Amino acid sequence: MLKRRFQWVAVLCCLLIGLSACSRKWAVIGAAAAATGAGAYFYVKGDLKRNYDAPMDQTWAATVAALEELQMSVESKQNDALTGVIKGKLADGKGFTVNLKRLGENLTEVGIRIGTFGDRTKSEAIHDKILSKL
Numbered sequence: 001m002l003k004r005r006f007q008w009v010a011v012l013c014c015l016l017i018g019l020s021a022c023s024r025k026w027a028v029i030g031a032a033a034a035a036t037g038a039g040a041y042f043y044v045k046g047d048l049k050r051n052y053d054a055p056m057d058q059t060w061a062a063t064v065a066a067l068e069e070l071q072m073s074v075e076s077k078q079n080d081a082l083t084g085v086i087k088g089k090l091a092d093g094k095g096f097t098v099n100l101k102r103l104g105e106n107l108t109e110v111g112i113r114i115g116t117f118g119d120r121t122k123s124e125a126i127h128d129k130i131l132s133k134l
Contacts, residue, residue, distance in 0.1 A: 046118030047111040050127050051103065054134050059108035060084050060100055062133035070129055072096065090114065090122075098126070 052059050060079050067074055067086065074088040084100035094115040101109045110130060112123040 046116070047099075047113045048118065048120055048123035048127065049109055049111040052108050052110060052131070052134060053106055054108055055106055056081060056084070056100065056102040056108050058134065059110060059130070062130050063098055063100065063110060065133045066126060066129035067098070069133075070126065072126075094119075 052062075054062070056079075063084075063086065064074075064077070067088070072088055072090060074086055076085075076087045078085050079100065082102045084098075086098040087095065089095050096115075097113045099111040101111075103109050110127070112126050114122045
């Protein structure tokens with residue numbers, strides 16, 4: 001009988017631990033979703049993303065101008081009315097990728113990744129320069 005109770009307690013503990021981990025995961029996702037308003041940064045797996053209150057073509061032009069002003073070496077650029085990708089290298093040899101995505105008529109998401117794991121400080125500097133160009 002005691003062994004049976006112990007098994008139930010162990011099962012309940014496992015369920016509670018699983019639920020608490022799940023709720024933390026959803027809390028983080030909820031916080032990221034709340035931060036997706038224009039002007040807020042959100043950091044996802046090395047990408048520092050920000051939404052801009054501007055159409056895709058205007059945000060693309062501001063991004064290209066910002067990278068030129070920061071003297072970043074651009075190796076490739078591709079864009080259309082819905083998405084855009086810019087790839088290049090920094091002076092220290094680290095690669096960077098800038099992804100643009102049209103979210104609405106006057107809303108564009110820009111994600112920046114520096115290197116393999118991301119560099120939040122450098123990504124924020126690029127975002128600040130893009131914002132100054134809009």
